[in-house]
Amino acid sequence: MKIVVCDDSKAMRMIVMRMLKQTEYADAEFIQAEDGLQGVAAVKEHEPELVLSDWNMPNMSGIDFLRTLRAEGIGVTFGFVTSESTAEMREIAIKAGASFTIAKPFTAETFSDVMATTPL
Template sequence: MKILIVDDSSTMRRIIGNVVQQLGVAKGDFDEAEDGVVAWKMLQEKKYDVILTDWNMPNMNGLELVKKIRSEGSSHRGTPTVMITTEGGKSEVITALKAGVNNYIVKPFNAQTLKEKLDPFFKH
């Protein structure tokens, strides 16, 4: 299971990384990016099974990244994405889901919530 964690906060990337390790993902099986631009470059070089992205980031935000991932011609079009963000309003959730997000987690969250939202992607 290869996971891409996209968040401009190194602390948040570390927290998410710790939780995915608790789910059995080895440290070498997830990568980190600090914004959508870096994430998109990484996606051109490597295939991921799940993408976890923040919404509010500089350069390219998470919503723009998801739209790019879901665009025609993208080889990552079917890759599951989970938005992890402070944007918890109903309209934001609807906007993200319409853009193609598979699941949505509002910060702050606990490890159990993240595990529950990621669990479906670990069942093959």
């Protein structure tokens, strides 16, 4: 399985990947992106089964990243891992085509629970 992890913080990308390696996704291939622009390019190049993205990033935000993919007909499973966890943000994300949101801080168990109910 290929997973794009998109966050402007390298430390956060490492944390997300470490958490996923503690779940059933230990053998996944991880592709990193620093912002939505890199994320779009990574999705087009690698055709992942899953994208995990931060919401607030320079150059292209996570929500614009998601909207760009959907506008281009790319239906990859997309989830947000973000400190932006208001009900309004979750509603915007789901309406734009996100499958789930995970609020920071999180645990490996959080990822397992969410991924168990997310079709890939």
